[in-house]
Amino acid sequence: MTSLTSRRALRDPQSSRLRSGWLARWVPRTAVLVALASATIAVPLADTASSQTDAFAAAGPVGYPSAVDVLSSAQPTSTPTSLLAAVRGATLVSDTSSRSFERNPLPGCDGEAREAGSNGQVPASDLCTLWDGRQMLRGDAAVALAELNKNFNAAFGRDMCITDTYRTLSEQRRVAATKPGLAATPGTSNHGWGLAIDLCTSENRLTSVMSWLADNGPTYGWDNPDWARRGGSGAYEPWHWEYVPGTTALGTNY
Structure with missing residues (x-):
């Protein structure tokens, strides 16, 4: 239903x-x-x-x-070598470091090591003037030192103080006469090849500066030679520094 x-x-x-x-x-x-x-x-x-x-x-x-x-980003796309930290014990030469970047740390200097005539008689055209407008060195040594100085300036806020670089033969004779026992025999000094510098006394008295240079100088080929160190074979000259790649090539790395 x-x-x-x-x-x-x-x-x-x-x-x-x-x-x-x-x-x-x-x-x-x-x-x-x-x-x-x-x-x-x-x-x-x-x-x-x-x-x-x-x-x-x-x-x-x-x-x-x-x-x-x-x-x-406002950061640069590449890092200049002058801002890179140095490495203790490295022996990087300026040719390698400076040519890795398209810039010149020492305007007006091509960084070339031209064949010199004789010690103390290197033509001015074969030398490069440093940042102070007075001192001169062989091209490769000058560029390497300029790179080192950029690092120095970043660390200490000023340029390195240098009293002597390239010396003519007559200047070597004058120094030998006024500083007997300290100057090399005229015609044999690495200053005469444009491969050596003397730092100001004010730099030598600062432990921080000398320690920094000892750590960073070899990165750009610059060093206080063994003979000039305390206990070395020559007079103690902590202010005397040489461009090792250049002195080694010439056989004057005594």
Whole structure:
């Protein structure tokens, strides 16, 4: 009986009208609920994906700068050798260090070691003038010393103080006469080749300066020779420094 009644109810026009009304009310409501649910789920997911993308773009690969960092950076693209730390015991010559970068630490000097005529008679055209506008050295020695001086200036806020560099033969004779026992025999001094310097007394008295030079000088080929050190074979001259690559090539690295 219940089954027959149900079939008749379904065929009954009044029942059909009731069912249609029910559908008319709930289908729109269901659509609204589905839309709200989709928005509730999709929007956070989209925000999460967007935030993750933004975070990755901002951070970039681990250990590397982002494009924003690179484009907004004011840092130079290369590091001058004059700002690189020196390494104790290194024997890097100026030719290698200076030519690695397209710049000249001593404007007007090409850094070339031209074949000299004789000791104390080197043409001025074969020498380079240092930063003080007075002292002169052979090209390669001058560039190497200029590189060293850039480091020195960065460390102490001033240039190295130097009293003597290249000496003519007549100047060697004068020094030998006024400083017997200290000056080399005229015509044999490395000053006469433009490969030696004498530091100011003010530099020698500063332990910090002499220690710094001992650590950094050899990096650019400059050193206080063994014979001039305390207990060496010659007079104690901590102020006397030579360009080792040059003296070694000439066989005057006594």
